[in-house]
Amino acid sequence: MTERCEVPRENATTDEVRRILTTARTVAVVGLSDKPERASYRVAAYLKAHGYRVIPVNPNIGGVLCQKAYPSLRELPEVVDIVDIFRRPEAVPEIVEAAIARRARVIWMQEGIVHNAAAERARAAGLSVVMNKCLMKEHQKMLARAEGHP
Known part of the structure; x- marks a missing residue:
């Protein structure tokens, strides 16, 4: 079976990524693992x-990083700024729909994750979209040394 590999047709600009990183405060990490060796754990800890x-956000764990885990975005008790996705591309459309329903501001698909149709749906609903970029690496590159910023 051949795996389909998408390339982002449209992606956030460097300025948009910087704006997202400087204005966001709350990040829901979908697919966050409780295993320290996993990328999702390292990014969330960072x-x-x-x-x-x-x-x-992971239905298979009770909590991680001293935070309660929620089975899905729909069960979150608050609105989040960024929905950071660590799931396979085929799971992205459902996550995007939940993010739209929960009034998130940004969909962030980690490195290797691209879903153009879901991205278009998110943009049409007013969300910013970043695909195929690591949130931690972008923060390190742009803001890690900035004074007074997370």
Whole structure:
């Protein structure tokens, strides 16, 4: 079976990524693992260490990084700024629909994750979209040394 590999047709600009990183405070990490060796754990731990409120979204764990985990975005008790996705591309459309329903501001698909149709749906609903970029790496590149910023 051949795996379909998408390339982002449209992606956030550097200025838009910088704006997202400087204005966001709350990040729901969908697919966050409780295993420290996993990328999702490392990224979430980094974000938390840099002042972001991290909300784990994973139906298979009770909590991680001293935070209660929620089974899905629909069960979150609050609105989040960024929905950071660590799931396979085929799971993205459902996550985007839940993010729209929960009034999130940004869909962020981690490195290797691209879903153009879901991105178009999110943009049509007024959300910003970043695809195929690591939230931690972008923060390190743009803001890690900035004074007074998470």
